[in-house]
Amino acid sequence: MNxxxxxxxxxxxxxxxxxxxxxxxxxxxxxxSRYETGDCGMSESKIGLYREYIDTYKK
Structure with a gap:
């Protein structure tokens, strides 16, 4: 798993x-959606924001 x-x-x-x-x-x-399925990539800055949002998300 990556x-x-x-x-x-x-x-x-x-x-x-x-x-x-x-x-x-x-x-x-x-x-x-395309990033998560591996159909395309995203820039490093967008990947960083993606991970930041998930890591810091509170309901």
């Missing part, structure tokens, strides 16, 4: 929508 899979599982466990992360990062929801 780090991308770990964060995908964390996002699902915390019930964070792709829409919320996309708004925080400033990208489309489809980019998040």
């Amino acid at each position: 780090i991308k899979d770990v964060y995908f599982l964390k996002r699902r466990q915390k019930k964070i929508s792709m829409q919320k992360i996309a708004k925080y990062i400033g990208c489309s929801q489809s980019l998040i």
